[in-house]
Amino acid sequence: MTLPLPTRRDEAWRYSDLDALASVWPLAAPERIALGAGERHSRVMIETSGGIVVRDLVIELAAGARLDMHLLNSGARFGRIAIDVTLGSGAEFNLGGVQIGGGEQVLEIITTVRHAAPEATSRQTIRTVLGGQATGTYLGKVAVARAAQKTDSAQSVRAMLLDRTATANAKPELEIYADDVKCAHGCAVGELDARGLFYLASRGLPPPQAKALMLHAFVAEVFADMEDETARETIEAAALAALEALL
Amino acid sequence: MTRNDERMRMLEIENLQAEVAGTQILKGLSLTLNAGEIHAIMGPNGAGKSTLTYTLGGRPGYEVTGGRATFDGQDLLALAPHERAAAGLFLGFQYPVEIPGVSNVQFLREALNSQRKQRGETPLTGGEFLKIARAQADALGLSMDMLKRAVNVGFSGGEKKRNEMVQMGILDPKLAILDETDSGLDIDALRVVGDGINRIMRKPDKAVLLITHYQRLLDYVQPDFVHVLAVGRIVRSGGPELAHELEREGYGAMAA
Numbered sequence: 302m303t304l305p306l307p308t309r310r311d312e313a314w315r316y317s318d319l320d321a322l323a324s325v326w327p328l329a330a331p332e333r334i335a336l337g338a339g340e341r342h343s344r345v346m347i348e349t350s351g352g353i354v355v356r357d358l359v360i361e362l363a364a365g366a367r368l369d370m371h372l373l374n375s376g377a378r379f380g381r382i383a384i385d386v387t388l389g390s391g392a393e394f395n396l397g398g399v400q401i402g403g404g405e406q407v408l409e410i411i412t413t414v415r416h417a418a419p420e421a422t423s424r425q426t427i428r429t430v431l432g433g434q435a436t437g438t439y440l441g442k443v444a445v446a447r448a449a450q451k452t453d454s455a456q457s458v459r460a461m462l463l464d465r466t467a468t469a470n471a472k473p474e475l476e477i478y479a480d481d482v483k484c485a486h487g488c489a490v491g492e493l494d495a496r497g498l499f500y501l502a503s504r505g506l507p508p509p510q511a512k513a514l515m516l517h518a519f520v521a522e523v524f525a526d527m528e529d530e531t532a533r534e535t536i537e538a539a540a541l542a543a544l545e546a547l548l
Numbered sequence: 549m550t551r552n553d554e555r556m557r558m559l560e561i562e563n564l565q566a567e568v569a570g571t572q573i574l575k576g577l578s579l580t581l582n583a584g585e586i587h588a589i590m591g592p593n594g595a596g597k598s599t600l601t602y603t604l605g606g607r608p609g610y611e612v613t614g615g616r617a618t619f620d621g622q623d624l625l626a627l628a629p630h631e632r633a634a635a636g637l638f639l640g641f642q643y644p645v646e647i648p649g650v651s652n653v654q655f656l657r658e659a660l661n662s663q664r665k666q667r668g669e670t671p672l673t674g675g676e677f678l679k680i681a682r683a684q685a686d687a688l689g690l691s692m693d694m695l696k697r698a699v700n701v702g703f704s705g706g707e708k709k710r711n712e713m714v715q716m717g718i719l720d721p722k723l724a725i726l727d728e729t730d731s732g733l734d735i736d737a738l739r740v741v742g743d744g745i746n747r748i749m750r751k752p753d754k755a756v757l758l759i760t761h762y763q764r765l766l767d768y769v770q771p772d773f774v775h776v777l778a779v780g781r782i783v784r785s786g787g788p789e790l791a792h793e794l795e796r797e798g799y800g801a802m803a804a
Contacts, residue, residue: 494645494647495608496645497645497646497647499605499607499608499629499645500641500644500645500647500699501647501655501659502606502628502629502630502633503605503606503607503629503630503632503633503638503639503641504630504633504655504656504659504715504719505630505633505634505659505660505662505663505666505719506630506655506658506659506662507628507630507662508628508630510658510662511630514650514654514655514658515647515649515650517649518647518648518649518650518698519649521649522649
């Protein structure tokens with residue numbers, strides 16, 4: 302029996318393109334990643350092709366394991382990347398996500414980070430740039446179990462709207478049952494700084510180049526900590542190309 | 549005060565009127581600068597000094613409602629801000645803007661090469677650019693390390709103004725409009741910035757419009773002409789002695 306298609310009442314699908322989803326329903330089983338105790342792994346996902354892309358990842362990090370993920374979600378008409386991570390004791394999960402979309406694209410990153418055991422760390426940095434009538438969404442739930450004392454979690458979520466017709470949804474969400482935890486979250490939706498743009502233009506940069514420079518800085522922050530230089534250059538170049546296509 | 553009319557006209561502003569958010573600020577301002585001249589505009593708060601700067605620079609929100617401005621033979625007001633820069637106009641900002649994540653050198657190299665491209669010149673290589681940037685930074689006592697940092701982020705007031713002068717040196721404009729470049733500077737920084745203006749801009753084929761509240765910058769950069777701006781127009785013009793008279797007697801008497 303296949304699962305029924307989600308509706309807008311499902312919080313995790315509230316801003317999705319459900320018509321697009323219907324055309325690829327039912328979804329394949331989620332991709333599973335499991336890191337054993339103390340294992341370390343990095344993962345880069347670059348989703349720049351068109352069409353409908355729905356990625357579903359279920360991740361388990363055993364005690365002391367660490368996963369660094371960097372992703373670019375920019376190509377699809379409907380592009381959804383859903384990540385469900387469970388952290389063991391002292392595990393570390395770092396996610397840097399960039400979404401860039403224009404036209405009528407619907408892009409979303411949906412995360413559930415489960416701090417199931419003590420002293421785990423999670424960091425999520427999401428930057429979204431939207432033009433036209435695009436919709437970009439980040440729904441990020443951090444669930445801290447009663448046993449997960451000394452949890453250290455952070456969510457930094459920012460979106461930049463290039464047109465007043467674009468939509469950004471951002472919802473960092475905390476569900477905390479432990480009492481000795483640090484859970485930071487910040488969230489902002491804004492436009493490019495007009496004073497900065499004029500400053501750059503007054504030095505001779507045409508508006509598209511000035512915007513590209515500022516937007517590149519906005520998203521590059523997400524990839525700055527990547528240790529694999531080649532991988533960083535690849536994902537940055539893909540992000541820059543997506544930005545330039547938008548301007 | 550004599551004026552050599554044989555000299556090339558650099559900037560000719562005729563009866564300029566401009567408004568900001570529906571309020572008229574410039575009310576028929578006329579002013580002519582020839583190549584080789586340094587002019588100072590002084591005036592009280594609210595006279596329209598910054599509005600004049602931004603209007604000539606083409607900042608969105610500063611709407612020209614009448615008059616003309618011709619820069620080096622071109623209709624200045626018809627050009628977009630980046631085209632004004634490529635034509636040789638430089639604006640020194642009273643409050644230089646911080647741009648997180650964008651490095652000074654990267655931005656200036658792109659800006660200079662974009663100007664060169666608009667003028668049909670070949671772009672500079674990274675090495676050629678760095679040589680120019682280093683020379684200008686050295687002359688203004690700004691380290692290359694600072695020049696590699698994000699534009700104005702974490703710079704003190706004085707460093708921001710020095711950085712404006714470094715940018716002016718690198719971009720090498722024909723006309724600089726410097727809006728209260730002296731504000732926020734201590735005496736030492738004032739001298740460095742004043743020397744920078746003289747070194748970069750006091751040349752027969754360049755001109756400067758200094759906009760200031762105070763006489764003190766004019767001790768370092770001697771203007772050829774001084775104008776008093778009050779309620780949106782030039783109410784008096786004279787030689788350098790006018791600045792001293794203003795310092796003594798205040799703006800009140802002038803504007804009356």
